[in-house]
Amino acid sequence: MVLIDGSRLIIESLARAGADVFVGYPITPANLLYRYAIMRFPAALSAPDEITTMQWLCGFSATGLLPVTATSFPGFALMLESINMAYMMELPVVVVLAQRLGPATGSATAGADGDLLLLRGTISGGHPLPVLAVNRLEDCWTIPPLALETAAMLRTPVVILTSKEMVMTQFSFELEKLSEVKPVNRRGCSCDDHYESYAPGDDLVPDFLPVGNSRHQVRLNASTHNRQGIIQHLSAEGLENTARLEKKITLNLSRYTRYHLDEENGADTLIVAWGNAALAAEEALERLRLRGEKVSLLLPNTLLPVPAEYPAIMSRYRRVFVVEENLSGHLRTVLFGTQGRNGVVGVNSLGKMITPEEIVAKVMGKNG
């Protein structure tokens, strides 16, 4: 057994999965991720700010490297346009977003899960950005390689969503139980005599050749562009390419769908929790079952886009409690819209961890 924080697991698993380079800059609570990456990644450097960070990363990515950064809301907000650029250019980048209490600087050293709706709207035009949450310590080991492979194979930025509680709290942990992490698959290109930078394959993802290669000309473009990567205004080919970006993320969703589901026979109550609230929900589930309640639990890792499995699971339950450490119910809004659904109840908090007892009380309450 060791005493370990989530940051160490995340960085070690990313390094083993084949992440090449980390660019960091100062922000809490991503400090440990930065520190470990400097110690562990094949290459790591310090940038002066968020926009520089994301631009350097995209430059590295364009040459075929798999780059990673870690940030929190204020930094992510400044990276927004550059993340859109990576999305449009189809460059793999992994961003570990360690959430904290906002708005603005809020409480930099307090946890929160308040950035999911920002991530849903990150890509202009409403295109989906793959977002994977780490809910349990084990997820810090298994989710980062999945994020890296998704970024590489789908040629897209991917966000690993976590929080101060997971990346800074130390837990006793059995390293022996960790599964092996293998280097992820990377997108390549077998094109011998012809290459178009944005000609999609069967999975709607274009093959990848690095800029600067000596075989074929590569054109990357952050503006609306055609298959060759040449700027367009509103040509049918340009718009078709932009629409493809949306389709490739959703078409391949099953490749990066992960969730933990603990269903109990005969239960009509489902607890859905993510991030900081996930561990409290697991403990609440145990307490409820000890009291004879029939309850199921869904801890979704893949938060965006929403996998088809979730609505199917939730439709089996009369009552659904969505537990999350934000005021307005981000995941609840994502899953049920602003109108909600009969039997859907939010368990929310601001600036403090939701306790297992609060969840138990809500589920046991008459208003559920």
Next chain:
Amino acid sequence: MAESLFLSTKPLPFCPGCSHHLVVRHTAKALEQLGLKPLEVVLVTDIGCHGIVDPYFRTHTVHGLHGRSSALGAGIAAARKGGKVVVYLGDGGASIGLQHLIECARMNFPLTVLVLNNMLYGMTGGQPSSLTPCGFRTPLRPEGKLEPHYDLCRIVHSAGAEYVSRVNGTGDFSAALVEAFGIPGFSLVEVVETCTSYGLKFNPGQKTGEIAHNAGLEFGVWRNPGKSVFRLSLNTNRGSLFKESSIAVQWTAKLQNRLGILVGGSAGGRVQQAAEMLARASIASGLYATKKGTYPVTVGTGYSIAELILARQPIRYSGIEVPEVAVIVSPDGLSYSEGLLGEMKGGLLLIDEALNSPSTGAKVVTQPFVKTAGTKNAALLALLYLLKITETVPVAALLNEIKMASREGPEVASRLEKQLGQLEGKSDSNEVAKERD
């Protein structure tokens, strides 16, 4: 038009008379002169009229965001082993991304930035940029720009760029480009132009060279001594982060369920280290543990709070609803925790004797922790004392952690062991530290 290895034969997309024509042709000429092949070159363009030139180049082309092409180009250049990265940037882009240029100079990324300074933002209708000379008229500031400009070349030069030059965009400046492209690290060439569509129309009769001269922008070259070029090197043999060995179970804890402990002290009181040592000692005694810290932004002053959970079963939820045990060794720790201490309906509060006991439902035990061990080790002594009176985890397990923690560890441990013996035992407290079911 003469055949170029680097350019398609299509006529360039710029307005008649625009100096962008010359920038593009001289770029191609200079690259050719240096013996480069098109696929050895990456052209990174920004937003502006020059940004539509990609299709005319036979090099790799990357078209990025407004003001960011130099940072994007820096990433590409740093990751490549050789070849050439050329970045086009307007004066607007240079204003937006000034920091990226300074970073390029500081880091000495291997690329050349051409700043196509036509003294206005053309694509957005003609706003002045930070490089636009005071008094210069643009479509959206027809009365003339009132604010001052800066000298980009001097800024980038003083940031350490090996080669910076400013040229008049109306002549043959390909020699300057050959020189700039030949620099192994970072070089920048500012080409002063007049936009025929917007600039000339609003500043009739003014020559580009005169405008530059009147604004104090001299044509010339500024050099710094060469320095090492930044290229990314990948070391895939870095050691694992799991080098530290597992904590072996050598002791037996008496704790049966779960105990939430709050430790409240001040910065400099080694509260976090003490709590971490107790967490490790607990693991060495067969328990599970979590530990987290809270402190103000000024880590060198003010409160320092640690939350510990020790449990017989694996811990999932790492929060403490209300602590079963609180250990308070400083006024900062007390004032931060007072609310929580008030919520304690039972359990144990260990508090330094110099502090006023707060109102709490916990059993209160006072001891001279600070007087005995000093501010630096008071938290550790208090935790040792906690173990002594509650026997949740063996005192020996924590002493062992203290011993292993540093070179002075053995000495600190033996001193603390002695000091612990000086504190009166309160064996009845064993009952007080009720474990949570």
